[in-house]
Amino acid sequence: MPIVTRHDRTIHHSREGDGPGVVLVPGLGSGARLFGTLPRRFARAGFTCAAIDPVGLQPSSPLAGGLYDFVQAAHDVLAVAATLPQPVALVGTSLGGKVALTCAATQSPHAQKLVMLCSSALQTPRSRRVYRWFELLCSEIEGRWLGELTAPFLFGETFLNQRSAVVDDIVRSTKPSEEGRAFMRAQARALQSFDGEALCARVTWPTLCLAGGEDLLTLPREVAATAARIPGAVHECFADAGHSLLLESAAAFDRVVAFLRAT
Numbered sequence: 001m002p003i004v005t006r007h008d009r010t011i012h013h014s015r016e017g018d019g020p021g022v023v024l025v026p027g028l029g030s031g032a033r034l035f036g037t038l039p040r041r042f043a044r045a046g047f048t049c050a051a052i053d054p055v056g057l058q059p060s061s062p063l064a065g066g067l068y069d070f071v072q073a074a075h076d077v078l079a080v081a082a083t084l085p086q087p088v089a090l091v092g093t094s095l096g097g098k099v100a101l102t103c104a105a106t107q108s109p110h111a112q113k114l115v116m117l118c119s120s121a122l123q124t125p126r127s128r129r130v131y132r133w134f135e136l137l138c139s140e141i142e143g144r145w146l147g148e149l150t151a152p153f154l155f156g157e158t159f160l161n162q163r164s165a166v167v168d169d170i171v172r173s174t175k176p177s178e179e180g181r182a183f184m185r186a187q188a189r190a191l192q193s194f195d196g197e198a199l200c201a202r203v204t205w206p207t208l209c210l211a212g213g214e215d216l217l218t219l220p221r222e223v224a225a226t227a228a229r230i231p232g233a234v235h236e237c238f239a240d241a242g243h244s245l246l247l248e249s250a251a252a253f254d255r256v257v258a259f260l261r262a263t
Contacts, residue, residue: 001059002050006079009072010061012053013080017043021084022260023111024051025077025096028134028191029176029184031057034093038246038253045257048084052077056183068186070194074102082110089113089260094218094243095187098196104207105199114207115256117245118215120222121196121229128192130217135188138181146181147174156214156242200229207233208259210252212241234259 004011013023014032016039024042026034032051042049055076056063077099081088088111092100097119104114120127137149151171152160160167176184207230211223220237227235241249246256 002083004076004079004083006076008061008064009055009076011055011076011080012060013050014039015048015050015084016040017046017048019046019048019085020260021081021086021088021111022047022049023077023081023084023088023090024049025090025092025099026052026054027094027096028187029138029180031060036247041253042257047260050080050084052080054183056186058179063183063186066182066186068183068190070099070102070190073099074106077103078106078108078110081108087112089115091115091117091256092119093117093245094119095191098191098194101196101199101203104205105196105202107202107204112205113260114203114205115259116207116209116223116226117252117256118210118212118218118223118243119226120218121200121226122222123195123197124222127218127222131188131191135185135192138176138184138188143176143178143181146176147171150174153216154243156212156240156244156248158214158240159242159244159248196226197229200226201231203230203233206259206262208256209233209235210245210255211235211237212243212245212248212252213237213239214242215245217243 031053039049053060090100097116209227211220227233
């Protein structure tokens with residue numbers, strides 16, 4: 001598997017396909033495994049797709065001091081983007097969307113498009129409560145229960161009802177290690193102080209912000225409010241999908257591909 005080294009940080013990632021680059025940036029507590037077959041789907045659509053294991057999650061290097069830093073995470077993503085065929089798009093889900101937004105605000109030449117999936121740049125009292133809830137889940141609850149306790153919020157009502165066997169499989173496989181729980185805890189703490197509103201105004205890349213109409217973690221109106229603050233951003237909401245948007249909605253995946261192909 002490819003590795004990029006930046007200063008004292010080692011960033012592991014997968015890589016599949018040929019064509020323009022796509023970097024998948026995972027959400028809270030997650031790495032490349034989060035995306036399942038998505039890298040292969042992007043590869044079949046004509047892209048070189050890299051899915052990142054963030055610093056703090058093996059086999060990438062540990063977090064320095066156990067603290068998660070959005071700016072450092074963004075530069076890690078851009079270091080991976082620099083190795084891919086141009087033009088490169090960053091596709092970030094949930095927390096990963098905030099990382100990708102931070103990348104875009106640097107106006108780096110290593111990427112040219114931004115996709116934020118079920119991700120908001122804006123801090124609210126409600127969102128801080130959500131992030132505090134995640135911090136407590138990975139601090140106070142045994143890891144074996146994490147999948148059970150988060151599944152009702154990670155997926156929309158339609159997916160939970162129609163694809164219950166898939167959800168059961170995901171729940172069974174969600175058994176984070178102590179290192180993984182510590183990484184999630186560090187990210188959840190960092191989220192409680194993240195406010196990306198000022199970053200939005202600095203974005204000059206074409207941007208697509210997609211929401212799930214059944215998302216209970218990042219509300220559709222929070223995604224819409226983020227898009228409204230990014231110059232020229234396009235916003236769409238998929239009514240029958242929740243927080244795991246590209247897993248739940250084939251139409252959302254097709255919309256991302258169309259956006260990436262557009263000149």
